[in-house]
Amino acid sequence: MGCPLLRNAFAGVLLVLLSQASSAHGGEFGHLPDNITVLEGDGVTLRCQIDEEVTHKAWLNRSNILFAGTDKWSLDKRVTLANSNNSDFSIHIEKVQVTDEGPYICSSQANNNPRIANVYLIVQVAARIVNISKNVSVNEGENVNLFCLAVGRPEPTVTWKDQKYGLVSDGEFLDITEIKRQQAEDYECITNNGVASPDQRKVKVTVNYPPLITDMKNMPAHLGKTAILRCEAMAVPPASFEWYKDDHRPVESDNTLRIKNEKTRSLLLFTNVTEKHFGNYTCFASNRLGASNASMLLFRPGAIQGRGAGLHAGMSVWVSLSAVLLLKL
The missing domain is CATH 2.60.40.10 (Immunoglobulins)
Known part of the structure; x- marks a missing residue:
C-alpha cells in the first residue's frame, strides 16, 4: 500500500x-x-x-x-x-x-x-552532572571559583551545599572570596529536575596556612622519673617539628630522651630525668608557608612559680634563628 x-x-x-x-x-x-x-x-x-x-x-x-x-x-x-x-x-x-x-x-x-x-x-531526562571542578588546594586569603554543569529535561536546578554549615548557594558557580581556613571542607553540588533522584557530587577544598602553635606549657619533673614536653601546632600542610635547648643546640634522641613527631604535635619523652635535662626548650614548627616557635621549661618542682614563666624565654634570640631556619624552607 x-x-x-x-x-x-x-x-x-x-x-x-x-x-x-x-x-x-x-x-x-x-x-x-x-x-x-x-x-x-x-x-x-x-x-x-x-x-x-x-x-x-x-x-x-x-x-x-x-x-x-x-x-x-x-x-x-x-x-x-x-x-x-x-x-x-x-x-x-x-x-x-x-x-x-x-x-x-x-x-x-x-x-x-x-x-x-x-x-x-x-x-x-534525569538531571545529571556532566562537568564539575576538581578538588582544589589554595592558600588562605586566595579566591576560590567552583563550577558544576548539569543537563536534563526539563532544565534542572543546580545548588551548592556547604557541608559544614548547611548553607546553600543557587546556580552553577560558587565563588568564595579570600577564603579562610575554617572554610576548608567538601562542597556538594546537587542537581535536580524532579524526574528521578537528584545527582550529587562533592569538591574538596583544602586551605593551606602556616603553623600556629596552640598547646605548650612548662612542666615539672623529678630526677629519675619520666616527663613529657608537648608542642602542638595546627597547619596545612602539616608542620615539621624541631626542638632546641638553651644555647640553641638541636635536641637529639638518646637513651634517656626520645622525640616523637605526630601529625599535629611533637613530644619530648624523657625516660630518666637527670640534671642535664632541666632547662629551656624551644619548639620550632614550620611548613612551606611559614613557621612558628615557642619556648617552655622543664624544671625541678619548686624551682619556679606558676605556669608559663618561660613560655617566651629567649624569644629575641629566636627571631634571628627563625629567620635562618626559614631560609632553609
Whole structure:
C-alpha cells in the first residue's frame, strides 16, 4: 500500500493509551491524553483501540509512517507492533530516546468514516552532572571559583551545599572570596529536575596556612622519673617539628630522651630525668608557608612559680634563628 493511498484511506480512530506505570517508568498509557511523558531509556506502549469494521489502519510519527496495517515501514528496530487484531492496534517503543519525542498519530478507516487521534510523546531526562571542578588546594586569603554543569529535561536546578554549615548557594558557580581556613571542607553540588533522584557530587577544598602553635606549657619533673614536653601546632600542610635547648643546640634522641613527631604535635619523652635535662626548650614548627616557635621549661618542682614563666624565654634570640631556619624552607 503506497503512501498516497494510505493518506487517502486514513479514517479517524479512538487512540487509547493505557498507563500501567508512572511517567518515570516505561509502560502503557490510558485515557485520551494530549501529552504522554516517559523517562529516557524506558519503554512505552501506545495502544490504539479499534473495532471490527476497520479496513485500513496506520501509525505515524510526524510525517513518517511507522506501520501500515501489519507492514512495518520504520527501519528502527526499537519500534515494534505490540498487537494487531479487530480491537487493538498497538505499537511499542523500546529504550526511548530524546529523538523519539514528538507527535504520534493512530489513523484508521471504517465504513468510509475516517477517524484520527493525536498524542504528543514527551521524553524526560534525569538531571545529571556532566562537568564539575576538581578538588582544589589554595592558600588562605586566595579566591576560590567552583563550577558544576548539569543537563536534563526539563532544565534542572543546580545548588551548592556547604557541608559544614548547611548553607546553600543557587546556580552553577560558587565563588568564595579570600577564603579562610575554617572554610576548608567538601562542597556538594546537587542537581535536580524532579524526574528521578537528584545527582550529587562533592569538591574538596583544602586551605593551606602556616603553623600556629596552640598547646605548650612548662612542666615539672623529678630526677629519675619520666616527663613529657608537648608542642602542638595546627597547619596545612602539616608542620615539621624541631626542638632546641638553651644555647640553641638541636635536641637529639638518646637513651634517656626520645622525640616523637605526630601529625599535629611533637613530644619530648624523657625516660630518666637527670640534671642535664632541666632547662629551656624551644619548639620550632614550620611548613612551606611559614613557621612558628615557642619556648617552655622543664624544671625541678619548686624551682619556679606558676605556669608559663618561660613560655617566651629567649624569644629575641629566636627571631634571628627563625629567620635562618626559614631560609632553609
